Amino acid sequence: MRVHVLLFASLREIAGDSQVEFELGAGATAVAVREELAARWPATRQVPYIVAVNQDYATDEHELSDGDEVALVPAISGG
Amino acid sequence: MQRFEFSFCDGPLDARSLEVRARRDEDGAVVTFVGVTRNHHDGRSVVGLAYEAYEAMAVARVLAILAEVGGGHDVGRILVEHRLGEVPIGEASIAVVVSAPHRGPAFDAVREVMDRIKREAPIFKKEFFGGGEDAEWVGEVPRV
Numbered sequence: 010m011r012v013h014v015l016l017f018a019s020l021r022e023i024a025g026d027s028q029v030e031f032e033l034g035a036g037a038t039a040v041a042v043r044e045e046l047a048a049r050w051p052a053t054r055q056v057p058y059i060v061a062v063n064q065d066y067a068t069d070e071h072e073l074s075d076g077d078e079v080a081l082v083p084a085i086s087g088g
Numbered sequence: 089m090q091r092f093e094f095s096f097c098d099g100p101l102d103a104r105s106l107e108v109r110a111r112r113d114e115d116g117a118v119v120t121f122v123g124v125t126r127n128h129h130d131g132r133s134v135v136g137l138a139y140e141a142y143e144a145m146a147v148a149r150v151l152a153i154l155a156e157v158g159g160g161h162d163v164g165r166i167l168v169e170h171r172l173g174e175v176p177i178g179e180a181s182i183a184v185v186v187s188a189p190h191r192g193p194a195f196d197a198v199r200e201v202m203d204r205i206k207r208e209a210p211i212f213k214k215e216f217f218g219g220g221e222d223a224e225w226v227g228e229v230p231r232v
Binding site for chain 1: 123139140141142144145146148149170181182202205206207208209210211212213214225226227228229230231232
């Protein structure tokens with residue numbers, strides 16, 4: 010399956026892009042996105058972040074579906 | 089107009105226009121919080137700031153916060169605007185305006201809205217330091 014990954018702040022800077030597509034195996038969880046990100050851009054291992062799936066914060070155990078939008082949200086500081 | 093509104097802007101914020109729009113004839117209070125950029129952070133000199141956001145989720149999340157806070161207090165309208173991009177020192181990055189029949193709930197709602205936006209909204213801030221130090225993205229990772 011294919012998921013649409015959004016990158017922000019330091020993650021976006023490391024990757025040099027604000028969005029990428031990841032091809033994952035069936036039944037993949039958000040952990041698979043973390044692993045793929047780290048494999049492509051090892052420096053992202055230094056950045057703590059949480060995932061948001063289709064605009065809701067989710068745990069790493071969240072099971073993904075084809076076409077999901079997976080945003081990687083590092084430290085926030087609005088206001 | 090809607091009772092709860094949130095939007096991003098990429099130029100100077102006008103809190104005054106939000107206040108005018110928030111006030112209803114039944115209100116005796118309009119409370120405004122304006123967050124402004126400051127020139128220091130943890131003892132370091134800050135020369136500039138920039139914000140970016142996961143805009144679609146931030147809008148949905150903040151509107152949900154406004155509805156929840158508004159539902160918990162006797163308030164009228166809650167209007168919030170957040171600036172994105174570079175914000176020069178001393179200029180407003182956010183304005184929260186709450187109207188209410190009485191001041192107590194308005195003050196409470198403003199504080200709750202601000203605290204929750206800081207904790208929950210996917211908005212990112214980069215600080216640029218003086219003295220040639222590397223810029224840094226600051227804040228905390230939200231909890232599920």
